[in-house]
Amino acid sequence: KAGVTQTPRYLIKTRGQQVTLSCSPISGHRSVSWYQQTPGQGLQFLFEYFSETQRNKGNFPGRFSGRQFSNSRSEMNVSTLELGDSALYLCASSLGTTVGPGELFFGEGSRLTVL
Amino acid sequence: SQQGEEDPQALSIQEGENATMNCSYKTSINNLQWYRQNSGRGLVHLILIRSNEREKHSGRLRVTLDTSKKSSSLLITASRAADTASYFCATDANGVGGSSNTGKLIFGQGTTLQVKP
Numbered sequence: 001k002a003g004v005t006q007t008p009r010y011l012i013k014t015r016g017q018q019v020t021l022s023c024s025p026i027s028g029h030r031s032v033s034w035y036q037q038t039p040g041q042g043l044q045f046l047f048e049y050f051s052e053t054q055r056n057k058g059n060f061p062g063r064f065s066g067r068q069f070s071n072s073r074s075e076m077n078v079s080t081l082e083l084g085d086s087a088l089y090l091c092a093s094s095l096g097t098t099v100g101p102g103e104l105f106f107g108e109g110s111r112l113t114v115l
Numbered sequence: 116s117q118q119g120e121e122d123p124q125a126l127s128i129q130e131g132e133n134a135t136m137n138c139s140y141k142t143s144i145n146n147l148q149w150y151r152q153n154s155g156r157g158l159v160h161l162i163l164i165r166s167n168e169r170e171k172h173s174g175r176l177r178v179t180l181d182t183s184k185k186s187s188s189l190l191i192t193a194s195r196a197a198d199t200a201s202y203f204c205a206t207d208a209n210g211v212g213g214s215s216n217t218g219k220l221i222f223g224q225g226t227t228l229q230v231k232p
Contacts, residue, residue, distance in 0.1 A: 056219045
């Protein structure tokens, strides 16, 4: 069974631009979560989608948005990029049907550098 | 604020020795998980322990959970150079009954483990 696939793996943008990151979950997984990882703040939850609906949202500004498609693939978008948005963005998938968090399966991440 | 806080932040040991990492959290939980991350890569799930369990084993890993102290420990026995990585504990966000938070974990800052050959 293929794992979680994130694209692109690396990208460089300049301040003010926008970026879209893509995540393909494990087949059969309906929940996709996104996390931002930085040296200073660690791993922080961005949002979770389940069956095309945002089910949970972290404490990030509205510049961060996401969506999920009917095939469970998900995208996240960051608009008006700031230097502080430089981070490793991790996508994780799970069945999403357990009470309380079950095991999350992570992709390798998309490393965004904002210049 | 972080739900899980880990101790120590960094640990350096020789191959063959045991490594112990500790995690403390603040609120009630459904379960606690441990993940490993090799440098700059994605996280890999190691083990999940439920709030009604006290100890769990998986291969060379042993996890304990003390809900009265809101703490957990991860023990890696007979460490290998390949165990060199960062280790994170993670808990659910809303505690018992938070059925909608299946994808939301709160991670500690992690312990960086170096195993010297």
